[in-house]
Amino acid sequence: MSLSTLPTPAAEHVRVVAPVLDVVVPVYNEETDLEPCVRRLHDYLRAEFPYRFRITVADNASTDATAEVADRLAATLPEVAAVHLREKGRGRALKFVWTHSDATVLAYMDVDLSTDLGALLPLVAPLISGHSDLAIGSRLARGSRVVRGAKREFISRGYNLLLRGTLAARFSDAQCGFKAIRADVASRLLPIVEDTGWFFDTEMLVLAERAGLRIHEVPVDWVDDPDSRVDIVATALADLRGIARLTRALGTGRLPLAALREQLGRNPLPVAGVPAGLTGQLLRFAAVGAASTLAYLLLYALLRAGAGPQAANLIALLVTAVANTAANRRVTFRVRGADGAWRHQAQGLAVFAVGLGLTSGSLALLHALSDPPTTVELGVLVVANLVATGVRFLLMRSWVFRTRPGRPVLHEADVNASPPTV
Template identity: 65%
Template sequence: MSQLTGAPPRTRLVEIVVPVHNEQRVLDASVRRLHQYLTRTFPYGFRITIADNASTDRTWEIATALARELPGVRAAHLDEKGRGRALRRVWSGSDADVVSYMDVDLSTDLDAFLPLVAPLLSGHSDLAIGTRLALDSNVVRGPKRELISRAYNLLLRGALGARFSDAQCGFKAVRTEVAQALLPAVQDEEWFFDTELLLLAERHGLRIHEVPVDWVDDPDSRVDILKTALDDLRGMWRVAKSGAVRVAVPARRQTTPRERLPRGMARQLPVFAVIGVISTLAYLLLFLLLRAVAPAFAANAVALLVTAVANTAANRRFTFGVTGRANAMRHQLEGGLAFLVGLGLSTGGLAVLHLIAPEPSTAAELAAVVVANGLATLVRFLLLRTWVFHPRRTAGTGTSR
């Protein structure tokens, strides 16, 4: 018997499963931290699923409360324990593009999450794992766990020919169609689940992407190391005896350039480009008119200021869909940073030109400011998208789409 509560799926979705058993102490803080991080930095749709494995404390109560409060969070309850069982339950029914999981203690630095899933969304790889054993990884843990981990992975490579470096790191992702094809052939329901999935993937020639991670051991971890080690050895023996299990694995799908863009950018870029062309033409016309009566530096500053104000207003309305007067002045002031960047670049370009040729032609001056404003346009788009009109900052403001 299972229960589900939470939010509906979103386009280009990555599902992050957080398996838990009696984690009332850390669950609320960890999920809030993860949700805040993804909302602030993750450029794709996401869903966090808390998979409660037969907890006997307040874990399920906390999970359902989080699902009711936080958008994009849901909770699933299982009557039996087992991390593999929890992942199978959620991944099998997922409609996301990529499914993943991470430990509830968030031992792995979250900055590794986008590098983990990006190759799967682009179609480059089929599975992705965080590795604590790469030279670029930064790991803080005791010598006993370090020794056991290295010995286990060495045994996998020696006995079963595994080529992946870290089977046990609780930070993995899979293309959903690949996961759903492999899951029926994976027998383990607990800690060996990860290793069995990876071994099966390798035997089918699937591409496994590895991401070096920063990882800090949780001193309060309640994993029974001895029992887990014995279960893993039994799992390795079973896999070795069973030989090659064949499943129908879907072909790797190559995404289009449009799909590889972060959410919303495919629509925003062409609108921004049209506004940019109109703004540039208006700027050049103003510059030429003012240049007839003022020095190049003054003409550039005035023309740039006028068109920057108009450009920010047009992008506010048409590129990022923000309407109404609320925060309009704040948006102009913040967009003014792009004006300052453009002013600095164009002034610098004119200064270099006048240093090289004390009396340059108007055509040369135009060429200098056009190049400078081309660079400033890129800065403007990034600034407007990631800060001024970021969805998190415009929430509650009138929008047209």
């Protein structure tokens, strides 16, 4: 992936001193729409925005007269600057300008100004005050007013549902071209955002959420630009590739989110009497346990007729115990890499023996008292497994995956194996 985003030698920056807000307008071949957009935005900011501002036109290697228009605006309006990049990519343009800006708050909006500018101050106010870390305009939040066709509405809602299902995203609108971020947050977050195109927004927001950053959402009035040049199919395919890449990166733990959370002071608030990370571990352990129990019951039911209840219980419990230890190691306790894996499995088998004793003992006691039908057996096993599950969690947290002297903490919600630098 190329990260060459240096401006051309002829680029000149005309800047006001230390603006509070830097609004970036990324453009590619927008020689017709650029000047009216910038002048309208400039007029609005001078009349309505109570802080010092800059408008930065980020030209993404345009092949028409966009660069000349941008330079002319920068020469005419003192609050306007122009940057010319040699390569295309909205994400590349935003990353370059944002990481080189001296403003306190960094924002961007699309050149078509589809979003009503009245939402700009509500967007950046929580960032200026320090209350929030990022802010996004949302076309899907309650109170927003949107004018667009059914096709784009379906695609937008479908994409955000996909993000919720695959990346557990909680923000409502990933792709609205109306966002802002505090400069101190951007300096730490943007270096780990890899995408240079349209997926940049989504990746930034997902990583921000995973790092515990506060994202402020503003309902917006938004009117679709019928002359939009976005290639929907190409953008959708790029987004799907981005989702797959980001899912792998989060799954392998190679992103330094725990370090970022620590640097920005976004670790979970301590609760008296509750160990750090316990709530998240319990939820993840419960999910793994539910899947393991279903697999166990299915294997037991399949094996019982041929092997008998005790043998079926032994085999089903052994198979699911190995899978359960591996899943809890990775999902619940966030342990990455092969270091200690065999030891964890051996300890997991010891924990399995406790579960085997509980379930086998329950079966033996049940058959000593009566000759129960299979449904009663399964019911008893469910209860015994619930008890065994509680014991398993305690043993895994306090023994199998406990923190050892001289080794990194393994029980925080987002600890991973990446170096603690951003």
